[in-house]
Amino acid sequence: MVRPVAEPTTERWLCIGKRLMANDKLATGFLDAAGERLFYVKCRGVAGSYYDVSVTRADGKCTMHGAPQYVEQHEDAAYRAQLRAEERVDELIAERDRAEARAKRTTELRALCEPLRELYRKQVGWPRKAAFLSLVQLMISGESKW
Secondary structure (H helix, E strand, C coil): CCCCCCCCEEEEEEEEEEEECCCCCEEEEEECCCCCEEEECCCCCCCCEEEEEEEEEECCEEEEEEEEEEEEECCCHHHHHHHHHHHHHHHHHHHHHHHHHHHHHHHHHHHHHHHHHHHHHHCCCHHHHHHHHHHHHHHHHCCCCC
């Protein structure tokens, strides 16, 4: 049996800004008219602003169609400021987490390179050092049969 496809309806949502999700990704959050928080990764919005959103709701899922259309700011400036501050905190946490992961990868790579660095230092003269580096490059790229 084929289910009929629901036609999109337009709803007015309040953007609560970017929030850090359980998967460590930032997603733009909205509050619908019922106060339910909905998050979308590939979506933009300004925290504290209302948007008209084209959506379909089926089987407990809410699918957004197209980009939200800006309507107006929330009337309460203090509430807008609070939402933007919460958004900034989550952005800073995500930025810190990315920097820590980058530093960890760099540290791991340095540890893996240490034995190669020792072998490089043992090479005498520039031609041998250059040949050694070429060999390492070939081995890393998979182009060497070694």
